[in-house]
Amino acid sequence: MSAPPSADDGLSPSELATKYGLSVSGARVGLGDYIRQMWGRRHFILAFSQAKLTAQYSQAKLGQLWQVATPLLNALVYYLIFGLLLSTSRGMPHEVFIPFLVTGVFVFTFTQNSVLAGVRSISGNLGLVRALHFPRASLPISFSLQQLQQLLFSMIVLVVIMVGFGSYPGLSWLLVIPALALQFVFNTGLSLIVARMGAKTPDLAQLMPFVLRTWMYASGVMFSIPHMLAEKDVPGWVTDVLQWNPAAVYMDLIRYALIDGYSASNLPDHVWAFALGWAVLAGSAGFVYFWKAEEQYGRG
Numbered sequence: 001m002s003a004p005p006s007a008d009d010g011l012s013p014s015e016l017a018t019k020y021g022l023s024v025s026g027a028r029v030g031l032g033d034y035i036r037q038m039w040g041r042r043h044f045i046l047a048f049s050q051a052k053l054t055a056q057y058s059q060a061k062l063g064q065l066w067q068v069a070t071p072l073l074n075a076l077v078y079y080l081i082f083g084l085l086l087s088t089s090r091g092m093p094h095e096v097f098i099p100f101l102v103t104g105v106f107v108f109t110f111t112q113n114s115v116l117a118g119v120r121s122i123s124g125n126l127g128l129v130r131a132l133h134f135p136r137a138s139l140p141i142s143f144s145l146q147q148l149q150q151l152l153f154s155m156i157v158l159v160v161i162m163v164g165f166g167s168y169p170g171l172s173w174l175l176v177i178p179a180l181a182l183q184f185v186f187n188t189g190l191s192l193i194v195a196r197m198g199a200k201t202p203d204l205a206q207l208m209p210f211v212l213r214t215w216m217y218a219s220g221v222m223f224s225i226p227h228m229l230a231e232k233d234v235p236g237w238v239t240d241v242l243q244w245n246p247a248a249v250y251m252d253l254i255r256y257a258l259i260d261g262y263s264a265s266n267l268p269d270h271v272w273a274f275a276l277g278w279a280v281l282a283g284s285a286g287f288v289y290f291w292k293a294e295e296q297y298g299r300g
Helices: 013-019 029-039 042-057 063-085 094-119 121-129 138-165 171-200 206-219 225-230 234-242 246-258 271-291
Strands: none
Touching: 013 063, 029 042, 029 271, 042 063, 042 094, 042 138, 063 138, 094 138, 094 171, 094 206, 094 246, 121 138, 138 234, 171 246, 171 271, 206 246, 225 234, 246 271
């Protein structure tokens, strides 16, 4: 006696899936649904960033003090090399240059660490990605949020340095809030871009420090771009391009907000338009670029 033929005989896998209401595990949803899923995971994103921030220095005896000490020590090293030995403080008095340098180091470190964390956010958390179903963009966004919280700790020291060198709180200090908000959106978008690239090519994490170091030297962290290039025989558009790069834009905005004596003449034209444009461009493009590869993360 042979078994009667099944009603499923001759159906392709896709037809069987349709018949029984099955869907691909981890399939990419529409962009609107993806954004709603992200909003639903907002508490996870915040808790994950706080846990990572707490665990970052848990093995060190000074603990969370390293959140402030690390960028401060970097600023000290750059001051010894660039401020004293190479005299990159051209055009700025001593009481302006040190806050200028420390602000640049703190603000650029915010972008730098967001990118470095983002490029490893998927490849470094494959166990979590493969074990749980959640929108993968939660990871790079959470790491960017972690870096923002770390910067806010550093701002306490930055305020002390400002006051110590004669820059006292004023209404201009309120400009730091929108400047940091725009920089956070830009950093998050950039983090999403490198997260997708790093998920496919893990070796990118080894290359990224060299790319970021080049970017740092081209962004005027340790020197004023207009004053430095004024002595060089370079076309004017070179100065404009360097000042319009996003890292320089956000540093200049925060320097202008905090430092007495750092005048508006040091800012490129339409600086707020550039800050907003970079944030919108990187934030939206990075989110869409990352979302388009949602099905690929954690596979293979």
